[in-house]
Amino acid sequence: MSMTLELTEQPEISADVSVDLDRTRQPQYGRYLDELEPGQVFEHPRGFTFDTGNMLNFARTYMQTNPLYLNAQYARAHGFADLPASPQMVFNVTLSLGVQNDSEKAIANLGYYQVQFLRPVYPGDTLRAFTKVLERKDRGPDKPGITRIRTVGVNQRDEVVLQYERKIMVGWRGERLPTTPAPQVQVAFPGEDNPCVELPLVQSAVSPGLTGPNTYYEDFAPGDIIVHANGRTITEEHMALTYMVGNSHPLHFDRIFSSGLSGKMSGEPIDYGGLVFAWLDGLASRDVSENAVWELGFTEGYHTQPAFAGDTIGALSRVLAVQDAPGAEHLGIITLQLIGVKNISAAAALKQHGADLFLKEDAKRALGKEKITDKIFEIERRLLVKRRPA
Amino acid sequence: MSMTLELTEQPEISADVSVDLDRTRQPQYGRYLDELEPGQVFEHPRGFTFDTGNMLNFARTYMQTNPLYLNAQYARAHGFADLPASPQMVFNVTLSLGVQNDSEKAIANLGYYQVQFLRPVYPGDTLRAFTKVLERKDRGPDKPGITRIRTVGVNQRDEVVLQYERKIMVGWRGERLPTTPAPQVQVAFPGEDNPCVELPLVQSAVSPGLTGPNTYYEDFAPGDIIVHANGRTITEEHMALTYMVGNSHPLHFDRIFSSGLSGKMSGEPIDYGGLVFAWLDGLASRDVSENAVWELGFTEGYHTQPAFAGDTIGALSRVLAVQDAPGAEHLGIITLQLIGVKNISAAAALKQHGADLFLKEDAKRALGKEKITDKIFEIERRLLVKRRPA
């Protein structure tokens, strides 16, 4: 069925409609602390369709080196149905889908927890996201508080592809304009309590030349520290890249907003942390993950300092554990700590700060240590990695 | 049938060909006022193939929030054959296809008139464009004059997808180098005199959570003023984005050209106006158009001040009219005025300038009012919008 509309010549009419300033509204997005109730479930707007071009683009922009995300022939040879989206893209898109509702009014992103990748995302897939409010900690009226939320990304078959928790710091609404009304009808929250990942079990016959010789499971032992040689200078590109994944927080692309803030956030737009993490992951990738077949997830992660256009970032990894992969003799699991620094090379940062670089920033006060101001990120991650072919 | 060419080793030969500076030519593109004749029809070079990746890219870069342009599943649920290109992309591409012939020698783009969107553009479609010279107003030899032109964009089935008029200010050629010769054979002009748009009539069963709760037809009443919260800082990205849609005017990406101009245009490359309009549309979209199923067109629009890399732009909308959509009970038509400002937030601009912000800049002299220098754009547009689901 279809409708037909005539497109006739239109006269201008604005001069005929008198301006009444009392009829002004200024819609607000995000939620203030007093607008969030534990148990609430939000379905996020938009959705995000993945396509081959932008998946390749994302992997290349963030300096990914695992051929799984760059080379469709390689991905298929490993049993994947097509080129899978890089985990960083799936994570960034899902985080961004939630911003307009969850965190466009947030003051700070405090951390990522128990991030789990459950299924591949392929070209043509469309992700939607849902958030459940788990907890809300008030520190009294008009004082910013902390909310803990759980978010899932689902594909067009309603299968969960990613789930995680976040803590965010949010201000009290007080006298400010209300945000868009919460939905009246409660929707079901699709998070999985006993998540599993099902992966193709193919010992690929691809040429071993497509990945480096030193990044198989056997090349990692607990305690190994790996300094990643190259850094990346972030340019003003970060503003466009923020919206490319759908993140609508003006802190990242609206200089009038960012310079109008009070306190230490005031100034140039701050790089969206998800992009910084993606670059750090990419800078590390040729040394630690180019032979990975799956990113199992991130345990806990923190942006400990912001980054801005003009900053050059670098990365270090430390091996925390290695273990067999149940049911897959040709694979193993490695657990890594990933550390990011800025405006100092990774090698110089290690020389200057030594073991303290790998200490959680939040643990330093109790140990009587100073925070490291050129350290920008810390996270633990687990990868499923190929063993060296016979 | 095919041909086979041997690729043999080539010697360098440049040293053997003597340099004769009298053999120099400097091809020129665009048309001067004295090179344009009313009735002339030009077929524009190149053509432009649309693909899913760049359509999604465009929608995301320009901060579009209507899922119709971001979510292929949503688009199909509304009866579209696939993800349609956003109207701003179709408009920008068609404008740009015409630049090399119509306006690469233009001094100023004076306005858009009766822009009409006739058909969706889908991935795989290839657009070409044609322009007919309607009018030419000379103000005497050697003085810049104004030409009125009509342009259409057609797809690979020769169906019109877009048509509009523009007025541009163009200089007199005089002693300058001639431009590429006009075609000898007159081509037919494919513009439609009684344009209609045929749209799928599907009351989608998609989750209402994919769009906001406050942007249905019922949410708009004539006189409503809507201040869009976020702004966008434009970076030097605009130079690359200009060529990404195929616009070849050096004013937008060649600093030697732009800084070599005389008068008030001299200096940094100026943002191509089509990009500025696309961002303003995107900034407004979550408040006014995320539930739209079609952009019917733009009545008249003007770039009243240029924008440059480093500027932060903001947007306001005003509802001018609401009316039923003939033959579609679940839809309605809203007419909006869209206003752009720069280097001031939309809220601050409204506070400072009040009702004058909505007055056409060209009308101000007659009213004894000053032009608003931080206002950059004004247009009237009509949208076909969903009514709130029962």
Next chain:
Amino acid sequence: MSMTLELTEQPEISADVSVDLDRTRQPQYGRYLDELEPGQVFEHPRGFTFDTGNMLNFARTYMQTNPLYLNAQYARAHGFADLPASPQMVFNVTLSLGVQNDSEKAIANLGYYQVQFLRPVYPGDTLRAFTKVLERKDRGPDKPGITRIRTVGVNQRDEVVLQYERKIMVGWRGERLPTTPAPQVQVAFPGEDNPCVELPLVQSAVSPGLTGPNTYYEDFAPGDIIVHANGRTITEEHMALTYMVGNSHPLHFDRIFSSGLSGKMSGEPIDYGGLVFAWLDGLASRDVSENAVWELGFTEGYHTQPAFAGDTIGALSRVLAVQDAPGAEHLGIITLQLIGVKNISAAAALKQHGADLFLKEDAKRALGKEKITDKIFEIERRLLVKRRPA
């Protein structure tokens, strides 16, 4: 076959793994002069999958005007199976695939030689690359030397699509960290000794309006000098674009690396030369190559000065030869010299430097002439071009 892994809640473990700085490694990529042996063959990592979106993106970013790379309908009408990747994209990607092994430790890229395009690359194709070390010229221990290498790009059917030679200047490893080990098993080198290109032989019925009227074979005569009107200001975009084609040399995107160098390379990241060449080719294209159906190759080419973010580049072409295309009466071959300049318009550069602009920079010392510091590039190229339709 597949495997299932449970994703259980993970505790943080970094605090339990003591930090031992003696366990640090810093993997290095590229090869030092003393690590290269004539006869060695390297298979390059990653591979690169082409898709329609990024092929169109590349052509548009670098200002290509030949509809063959912009308009899928036009490409098919000329007998191509689909939109072919632009030669500049195939060249840039193949060069970049080789960087991590061949030139990430290079001090300078000295030149391109006998670049030959053998087959079209279509959406969905995946390229890999191989390099053979041809020659190594030492100038004594610890002094940088020159290596001559041969590289081929092959598609997923192991067909060669591109091959060329390069000379690069590389330092001696000496006391520095070793790079990743060379492969133990020698791989075969797929270069073709008697290369041919097989092309569709279709006299297209497309509208002649899709290309300009002045760029057919008959429009070129040996000695013609063509000044390309527009320039392009390169922004910091070049850092992202470098990785978009997969080039991993930190000189182009890591300010800590580039500013830490000694000598005249020290400072801001230098534009990757392949991108500069692509822009120069694009700036020239509407005057010389928009009616080309194949780029046969580049004879010799040199980047004679570096370019940086902020520079504006321009281009000139000179016709060196015209000849019949064996077996194709509707086509001809033109040989062109392409010259790049920066921070001066092409027209002004010709006025200032005259015939010397077309003299190879390396030949100048012998002639008692100064090098031209605002000249950045010189190359000879051969194009297969349509004759003017009857």
